[in-house]
Amino acid sequence: MTETSKLLFSRIKNNLITKEVDIAPLVIFRLIFSLLMLSSLVRFWAKGWIYDLYILPTFHFKYFGFEWIEAPGDPGIYVLFSLVMLSTVFMFFGFFYRIAAVVFFLGFTYIELIDKTTYLNHYYFVSLIAFLMVFLPANRYFSIDCKLNPKLQxxxxQAWSINLLKLQLGIVYFFAGIAKLNYEWLVNAMPLKMWLPAHASKPVIGFLFKYTGVSYLFSWFGALYDLAIPFLLLSKKFRTLAYLLVIIFHVLTYWLFPIGMFPFIMISCTLIFFSEEFHKNLLRRLEVMVQWRNKDSSAFSTSRIGSFGILSIVLLVCFQVVFPFRHLVYEGPLFWHEQGYRFGWRVMLMEKAGTAFFYASEPKTNKHFEIRNSDYLTANQEKVMATQPDMILEFAHHIADDLKTKGWKNPEIRSDVYVTLNGSGTRPFIDSKTNLVSIQDSWKEKQWILPFEN
Amino acid sequence: MRLILGFLILVLGLFSCKKEDPKLPELPNTSSDFYLEDLLKSWSGSIIVPNYENYNTDAADLKSAASAFQSDVSASNLEILRAKWKVAYLSWQTVSMYEFGPAANITLRGETNIYPLDTAELNGLVREGSTNITGANRLDVKGFPAIDYLINSGSNESVLSTFTDASSGSNRLGYLLEVATQIADNASSVSAKWSSTGSNYVSQFNSAIGTDVGSSLGLTINALNQHIERFLRDGKLGIPNGNRNFSGTALPNHVEAFYNGESSNELALQNVIAIQSLYLGNSADGTEGIGLDDYLLSLNATYNSGSLNDAIKSQFLMCIETIEVLPKPLKDNLVSNKTKVDDAVKSLQKLVVLLKVDVPSATGILITYQDNDGD
Known part of the structure; x- marks a missing residue:
């Protein structure tokens, strides 16, 4: 190592990692995050989605490598949700914090892994934050744990706890921005040019959405916003402006698109970028409000990060930087074949829709018929499956397995799938001659996806 | 700050030269004077409500004919009844796809047109002298298919003799009238719920603008797609063609209007034409108004290198053509003219793809039967 790089490294270490800072931002984050999660889960339950998404379907699309995850069924899934909800309450109060954080991370992630149909970037984001929360000393102040054991207080x-959260949020934004730097988004203003005019009947500014220029404005603003916002939030000078943009951006997306809690999660979580003073103030007010009395503690036991900790963080960041780009090893347009699409912060990036017809046959017995997808899938699963090759393949295997239980020996499944991408018009998606039962899912190039041609 | 900007420019430069995403034809400006309110008003005012009113009239006529037949079992009254049955059945094809709102509330389609008929159960009820045909387990012993069986299975003489039979004749007449009465009552109830002089669902329909799941556009398109896929493509042609059973053999007794036979083709054709009229905005009396075609044109919706509207219009013509060439009666030609039936099913399937995938995608209509978050 040269002298300058050594100096740089020690400056980073001293300022961003080991520097002693006030705990207030982390405590506030703990409170906000647990409350948000609790309300998200309550909302999910109240909307009846536990039933719709985890009980109603007789079949679940598994994630590659997580085929062992099973839906706990009824009432198991309600127990699991209750447990995860309970863990958010424990996290909020900082009561058995570490255990609660572990339960929340594992429980939430388990639920998300049950069915690929429900994949959302923001669930992935929650899992990542939840994972980090397990290791952060967020219960070292203003918590029941501290009441019970003043030595904890x-x-x-160390600054790494707070900076790690900022880094995680920054990665989400920045990579969402990078994902928008594509020809369709920037040059054709797609898919916003298709989506916005549908909102022309919205009040006040709705009429604007008829104009193509507005779609371009939104596309470019969206891309610039995502790329720049982490840096703007970091800078003292631009922070207030940046946060105003955060609010405008997310409220707008909430108003226009069915994206649930995500906007509120981002608006609340980005508060972590605010100054120590801001959080100290907030915390002080909270303490007064609930008449919080800190127990005196003479012990001083900062949780210090070691080289193993630093290495873990570096690895986690490397993973998140590399994994979104895994699609580069596959040929053809990513949005069409979707090999390597998930876990890449590709949020609201394309207008893709499709429909799939499946045919079962058995050459030896001359049996053949068209599958009724709704015999196996919910309407939602059917819709999501129709545009994603790995799900189409998984479903074909499921049909074959089912037919085997009905006396078929060697069912062959073929599909006619039609997909439209960003208004291209429907076109064949999957090679209808391929017997999908003979294909096993893997990281290998899926040759049976037809090329996207004009 | 300068560093950040420099980095941004670098990244922008890097990714803008990557040419991995599909290039699509440039779309012209989409600003136009099309208003969703106008489409909804055109649909409800000149298509849906008038068609329900016509259907209501025709169903009432059917009921009167059944009633006249009950009081005088004659060949001439049978002839009138058959004619009225056919008129009402054809009229039904112009409203059967609106299974949302008032129709969905009373599951009108299930109440009116479930086939094949369960003749054994129907005959059992007639024997008992029961006219209890309400409830979910009685759907396959009533509606148009039941009347079809009662008045069309056999020659004039044999049909008349079943109604004059000493032991079950009057039961049969009573049953017939009850089925016709239910058809008419349901028609009148749904028609009245839509009507501005009745429950005025029409105003609710006209004001639910937008493209969300609960919007009128969303409701109509979703109902239309389900109908075309399940009840038109499958129900009228695919299932009789054997597409849905393991062995793939034709099921002649699964055609619509099986006992009449001759009308199956016409009913299917009428249904497609009614859906086409809705798409084009053609009113019940045939004048051209605002339809989905105008909406797609205003959005400049594309299909491959052409216009989506052109693709859909020509697919409608293809469907009509392939149904028109099906030999009559359908039930006797399922095996001998299988390729023609296959062709008709395929054209309808392609129409399904266009209406279920391309239209919602181009218009931003949320086609989901279950509300959920996306991202």
């Missing part, structure tokens, strides 16, 4: 922590 700590007004200061």
């Amino acid at each position: 700590n007004r200061t922590i």
Whole structure:
């Protein structure tokens, strides 16, 4: 190592990792995050989605490598949701915090892994934050754990705890921005040019959405926003402006698109970028409000990060930087074949829709018929499956397995799938001659996806 | 700050030269004077409500004919009844796809047109002298298929003799009238719920603008797609063609209007034409108004290198053509003219793809039967 790089490294370490800072931002984050999660889960339950998504379907699309995850069924899934909800309450109060954080991370992630149909970037984001929360000393102040064991209490922590959260949020935004840097988004303003005019009947500014220029404005603003916002939030000078943009951006997306809690999660989580003073103030007010009395503690036991911790963070960041780009090893347009699409912060990036017809046959017995997808899938599953090759393949295997239980020996499944991407018009998606039962899912190039041609 | 900007420019430069995403034809400006309100008003005012009113009239006529036949079992009254049955059945094809709102509330389609008929159960009820045909387990012993069986299975003489039979004749007449009465009552109830002089669902329909799941556009398109896929493509042609059973053999007794036979083709054709009229905005009396075609044109919706509207219009013509060439009666030609039936099913399937995938995608209509978050 040269002198300058050594100097740089030690400056980074001293300022961003080991520097002692006030715990207030982390405590506030703990409170906000647990509350948000609790309300998300309550909302999910109240809307009847536990039933719709985890009980109603007789079949679940598994994630590659997580085929062992099973839906716990009724009432198991309600127990699991209750447990995860309970863990958010424990996290909020900082009561058995570490255990609660582990339960929340594992429980939430397990639920998300049950069915690929429900994949959302923001669930992935929640899982990542939940994972980090397991290791952060967020219960070292203003918590029941501290009441019970005053030795835990700590007004200061090392800066890495807070910076790690900022880094995670920054990655989400920045990569969502990079994902928008594509020809369709920037040059054709797609898919916003298709989506926005549908909102022309919205009040006040709705009429604007008829104009193509507005779609371009939104596309470019969206891309620039995602790329720049982490840096703007970091800078003291632009922070207020940046946060105003955060609010405008997310409220707008909430108003226009069915994206649930995500906007509110981002608006609340980005508060972590605010100054120590801001959080200290907020925390002080909270303490007054609930008449919080800190127990005196003479112990001073900052949770210090070791080289193993630093290495883990570096690995986690490397993974998140590399994994979204895994699609580069596959040929053809990513949005069409979707090999390597998930877990890449590709949010609201394309208008894709399709429909799939499946045919079962058995050459030896001359049996053949068209499958009724709704015999196996919910309407939602059917819709999501029709545009994603790995799900189409998985479904074909499921049909074959089912037919085997009905006396078929060697069912062959073929499909006619039609997909439209960004208004291209429907076109064949999957090679209808391929017997999908003879294909096993893998990381290998899916040759049976037809090329996207004009 | 300068560093950040520099980095941004670098990244922008890097990714803008990557040419991995599909290039699509440039779309012209989409600003136009099309208003969704106008489409909804055109649909409800000149298509849906008038068609329900016509159907209501025709169903009432059917009921009167059944009633006249009950009081005088004659060949001439049978002839009138058959004619009225056919008129009402054809009229039904112009409203059967609106299974949302008032129709969905009373599951009108299930109440009116479930086939094949369960003749054993129907005959059992007639023997008992029961006219209890309400409830979910009685759907396959009533509606148009039941009347079809009662008045069309056999020659004039044999049909008349079943109604004059000493032991079950009057039961049969009573049953017939009850079926016709239910058809008419349901027609009148749904028609009245739509009507501005009745429950005025029409105003609710006209004001639910937008493209969300609960919007009128969303409701109509979703109902239309389900209908074309399940009840037109499958029900009228695919299932009789054997597409849905393991062995793939034709099922002649699964055609619509099986006992009449001759009308199956016409009923299917009428249904497609009614859906085409809705698409084009053609009113019940045939004048051209605002339809989905105008909406797609205003959005400049594309299909491959052409216009989506052109693709859909020509697919409608293809469907009509392939149904028109099906030999009559359908039930006797399922095996001998299988390729023609296959062709008709395929054309309808392609229409399904266009209406179920391309239209919602181009218009931003949320086609989901279950509300859920997306991202």
